[in-house]
Amino acid sequence: MKNLLRGAVLGILLTIIIIFALSKSGLFSDTPTGAFIGSEDRENSEINKNQETFDAADKSTVEKKKTEYNNLLMKILELRDASKTDPIKQAELVTEIDDVVSLLDNNPVTDQWETTTLCLADKCTDNDFFDLIITIALEGDKEGISYGNLIVNLLTANKYWNTDNVVKFSQAMTSANALITELNDEAITSKWHEIVDCDGGCAEKNELNFEMIKLIVQ
Numbered sequence: 388m389k390n391l392l393r394g395a396v397l398g399i400l401l402t403i404i405i406i407f408a409l410s411k412s413g414l415f416s417d418t419p420t421g422a423f424i425g426s427e428d429r430e431n432s433e434i435n436k437n438q439e440t441f442d443a444a445d446k447s448t449v450e451k452k453k454t455e456y457n458n459l460l461m462k463i464l465e466l467r468d469a470s471k472t473d474p475i476k477q478a479e480l481v482t483e484i485d486d487v488v489s490l491l492d493n494n495p496v497t498d499q500w501e502t503t504t505l506c507l508a509d510k511c512t513d514n515d516f517f518d519l520i521i522t523i524a525l526e527g528d529k530e531g532i533s534y535g536n537l538i539v540n541l542l543t544a545n546k547y548w549n550t551d552n553v554v555k556f557s558q559a560m561t562s563a564n565a566l567i568t569e570l571n572d573e574a575i576t577s578k579w580h581e582i583v584d585c586d587g588g589c590a591e592k593n594e595l596n597f598e599m600i601k602l603i604v605q
Contacts, residue, residue: 456527456535459487459496460520460604464597467516470507481507493526513593517542520600534603537566541582541603545596548587575602 462484469476481504488500499522506515521542528535543559550556567579578599585592 452527452530453532455487455491456523456530456532457604459484459491460523460527460600462487463516463520463523464601464604467511467513467597470511477507491526495522496526499523513597517545517593517596537563537570537603538600540566541596541599545582545587545592548592572602575599578602 462480466477466480466484469480484500485504488497491497499519503511503515503519506512521539524532524535524538524542526535528539540559540563544556544563547553547556547559564579567575570576578595582592582595582599585595589595
């Protein structure tokens with residue numbers, strides 16, 4: 388009986404020793420070992436890399452859109468000049484602009500462009516071109532193009548200058564002046580002063596605004 392009891396005690400002690408030894412070896416530990424060490428860091432690193440890739444892609448898309456809208460506005464300014472004297476250049480620009488408009492795939496811009504092409508069959512007025520430019524600027528502003536809001540306010544002020552719509556004129560003038568001051572560009576500021584001095588009544592008022600748009604966009 389004593390031998391049996393002694394054997395049981397020894398068995399229990401042996402079991403305790405084995406469990407203790409295994410726990411020390413790390414087999415029962417919650418801490419990752421071997422191949423698991425650093426796996427969480429690698430996973431986080433991959434997540435960060437993917438996020439950086441997405442951010443870079445978004446930035447690239449915005450820059451591409453900005454280039455497309457810049458390109459379109461510059462071509463509209465060229466088209467206005469060509470429509471007066473050079474039918475061959477006008478035809479080339481209409482083809483190029485139509486391609487850019489299709490690429491943008493923007494309904495308001497497409498609709499306004501189609502309206503402009505109708506007047507080109509005869510002769511577009513400056514206001515026709517202003518309507519197209521302000522539509523492009525409005526849609527460009529939605530895409531985060533920084534100059535869009537300035538062009539919209541510039542042309543809104545031009546539209547309501549010396550009219551009874553004093554509130555819209557004043558709001559547009561105030562916003563345009565603030566944005567131009569913020570730009571702190573000598574050429575743009577100088578052209579703005581010419582527009583203000585013109586006071587919406589001089590013969591070259593439209594030309595000044597087209598020149599201003601070119602300075603803003605280029």
